[in-house]
Amino acid sequence: KAGVTQTPRYLIKTRGQQVTLSCSPISGHRSVSWYQQTPGQGLQFLFEYFSETQRNKGNFPGRFSGRQFSNSRSEMNVSTLELGDSALYLCASRGAGQGAIKDTEAFFGQGTRLTVV
Amino acid sequence: DQQVKQNSPSLSVQEGRISILNCDYTNSMFDYFLWYKKYPAEGPTFLISISSIKDKNEDGRFTVFLNKSAKHLSLHIVPSQPGDSAVYFCAASAGSNYQLIWGAGTKLIIKP
Numbered sequence: 001k002a003g004v005t006q007t008p009r010y011l012i013k014t015r016g017q018q019v020t021l022s023c024s025p026i027s028g029h030r031s032v033s034w035y036q037q038t039p040g041q042g043l044q045f046l047f048e049y050f051s052e053t054q055r056n057k058g059n060f061p062g063r064f065s066g067r068q069f070s071n072s073r074s075e076m077n078v079s080t081l082e083l084g085d086s087a088l089y090l091c092a093s094r095g096a097g098q099g100a101i102k103d104t105e106a107f108f109g110q111g112t113r114l115t116v117v
Numbered sequence: 118d119q120q121v122k123q124n125s126p127s128l129s130v131q132e133g134r135i136s137i138l139n140c141d142y143t144n145s146m147f148d149y150f151l152w153y154k155k156y157p158a159e160g161p162t163f164l165i166s167i168s169s170i171k172d173k174n175e176d177g178r179f180t181v182f183l184n185k186s187a188k189h190l191s192l193h194i195v196p197s198q199p200g201d202s203a204v205y206f207c208a209a210s211a212g213s214n215y216q217l218i219w220g221a222g223t224k225l226i227i228k229p
Contacts, residue, residue, distance in 0.1 A: 004160070033217070042123075042221035043161070043206065056216045090160050104149050104210050106217060108160030 002027065004093050004109035012115045018079040021112045025072050025093030031055070032074040033106065034066060035090040043090065049074055081116045088113050120144045121209050123220035131228050136194040138223050140207030143188065147209040147218075152181060152192045155204045155222070164205075165192070194225075202227045 005024040013019050025032050033056075034046040045058035049068035068074045072093075078085055092106035122141045130136045140150075148169040153161035167174040167181045167190065174181050180193045194201055207220040 035219075043219045045217075045219070048216065088158065092160070104217070105151065105163050105166065106208075108153075108162070110160050111158070113158065 004091060004107050006089075006091050006109035006112050008112060009110065010113045010115075012117060013081050015081055015083060015116055017081050018077065019081060019114060021076045021078075021089055021091075021114070023074045023076070023091030023093075023109060025074070025091075026107055029093040029095055029107075030072055031094040032068055032072065033092045033094070034074070034076050035092065036060075036087045037090060037111075038084075038087045046076065078114075083116050086114060086116045119221075120147075121207055121218050121220040123205075123207055123223045125223050126221070127224040127226065129226045129228060130197050132199060133196045136192075136197045136201065136225055136227070138192040138194075138205050138207075138225065140190045140192075140220055141188060142190075142209050144209070144211060144218075145188070146211040149210045150181070150183060150190050151208045151210075151217070152179075153206045153208065154201075155206060161206055197225075197227045199227050199229065201225060 007022045031050045033048040035043040046060050047066050048056040052068045063079045066076045088111045090108050090111045092108045094106050120143050151166040152164040154164050155161040165176050165179045165181050167183050172183050183190045204222045204224050206222045208217045210217050
């Protein structure tokens with residue numbers, strides 16, 4: 001089956017603009033998480049959506065927001081972009097996430113490389 | 118407060134030898150642990166996992182050991198191959214929502 005698809009792969013934006021990134025999870029997966037990775041840093045958790053509801057949230061400012069649609073596809077939005085937002089943004093999908101420990105395994109997309117100039 | 122720690126930012130190992138990557142955690146409620154491998158500009162890929170009811174899980178060249186009393190786990194790669202050069206992340210989960218808590222990663226370099 002198809003893996004996690006993130007679009008676009010690369011994006012260049014100007015400071016102050018906003019951006020929307022998209023993630024299509026593996027078919028049947030209901031949990032979608034977003035991460036930010038900057039050079040030399042690990043995976044910084046942004047938020048997780050499950051069945052269209054935000055289930056967990058990391059320590060990012062309110063400029064970072066997301067949503068999930070009824071087909072489990074998710075979008076992440078960053079408003080008023082700053083230079084420090086330049087990063088690889090990763091999306092991960094998981095199964096039901098409840099009652100099945102195997103569903104803890106996250107499957108990642110290839111990421112969207114965002115450059116803010 | 119970092120609940121999952123990978124204290125070695127990088128590790129260099131000779132090809133053919135054993136690579137040992139370490140991970141420590143502080144939350145005793147963690148009950149499932151995972152290792153991921155990441156190449157530059159790609160998403161992490163799942164390698165191997167272990168439940169807290171076990172102390173060892175093996176999959177080919179990869180073995181994960183869990184020491185609950187020490188709150189420590191390690192990933193052994195034997196023998197190490199050039200394609201193993203990547204960043205390795207340790208992750209842990211606890212609770213009914215299975216949120217993954219990630220370490221900062223260790224960059225493994227396999228020398229020819």
